[in-house]
Amino acid sequence: MGFKNKIKKLFGIHNSINEDFFDDLTDTLIEGDIGAKTSYEIIEQLQQECKKEKNNEPEKILEKLKNILCSFVEENKIHIEKNKINVLLVLGVNGVGKTTSVAKLANFFKKQEQNVLICAADTFRAAAIEQLKVHGENLGVRVVSHQSGSDPAAVVFDSCESCSASGGGVVLVDTAGRLHNKENLVRELKKIDRIAKSKASEGCYKKILVIDSTTGQNALRQAEVFNEAIGVDFVILTKYDSTAKGGILVSLGRELNIPCGFICTGETYDDIAIFDTKKYIDELIG
Ligand SMILES: Nc1nc2c(ncn2[C@@H]2O[C@H](COP(=O)(O)OP(=O)(O)O)[C@@H](O)[C@H]2O)c(=O)[nH]1
Ligand SMILES: [Mg+2]
Structure with missing residues (x-):
């Protein structure tokens, strides 16, 4: 099963967002090549944000997860100088x-x-x-x-x-x-x-x-x-x-x-x- 589907399934089977959910999510991130160190960091940041806002709807968590991931990946726009x-x-x-x-x-x-x-x-x-x-x-x-x-x-x-x-x-x-x-x-x-x-x-x-x-x-x-x-x-x-x-x-x-x-x-x-x-x-x- 692909990474995307695992995430989808995870948000489907856990109807309450608890420790188990975050453990499963950590495993899924690691399996998706994000690496153990970075995955633990992501989950910690995610848990903190969830605690702060007291909003545990899966949709919101997914959005938060995406934002954290985006903040870790920078894009490089190449610029070519003509005549150089x-x-x-x-x-x-x-x-x-x-x-x-x-x-x-x-x-x-x-x-x-x-x-x-x-x-x-x-x-x-x-x-x-x-x-x-x-x-x-x-x-x-x-x-x-x-x-x-x-x-x-x-x-x-x-x-x-x-x-x-x-x-x-x-x-x-x-x-x-x-x-x-x-x-x-x-x-x-x-x-x-x-x-x-x-x-x-x-x-x-x-x-x-x-x-x-x-x-x-x-x-x-x-x-x-x-x-x-x-x-x-x-x-x-x-x-x-x-x-x-x-x-x-x-x-x-x-x-x-x-x-x-x-x-x-x-x-x-x-x-x-x-x-x-x-x-x-x-x-x-x-
Ligand atoms: N499916 C797929 N194959 C790729 C892609 N990029 C390279 N390949 C294939 O990977 C193999 C090795 O590529 P090559 O450019 O010779 O690698 P190099 O040894 O790093 O120069 C070749 O068979 C390529 O056709 C890609 O984005 N997708
Ligand atoms: Mg080559």
């Missing part, structure tokens, strides 16, 4: 949907008539470069790449130079995500970060972490690693079409203070939307 070098570094572990998200973002920004360029900085696998070239051809977007095995920071450097030479635009950087080799990954990311920061126009460099909504609370640990390594400005939540849970953004927002920028719901180029907190919470809770 805007660098969007796309991070994340293997398989979360980085390359696909880069292609979706390329399509998104191209529709806004931005000058888009894809940077193939996942040089670890030859297939990753080829995958991007196919996307580039499909979308009519230029892809800057080097040979596989080459220094990813150098590809970032060349991409930014190329963007600058064509009067500025958006550089979308695809990266490798070998978390099992954490030390190398962190060292590589720090170098890429240094180059990107020095080449991007002032205030036009963003680090975006891709989070797979089917990985559950593991995502929190991943976010911690990337956040500690170079910092994360916001996340893209992928595979939202493939999960019955999806509360991960609540714990990411509450525990790590990371907002969300986009949400992806499929494998085609158009399956990406600007993130809207209220819509997300409404869909999550029902």
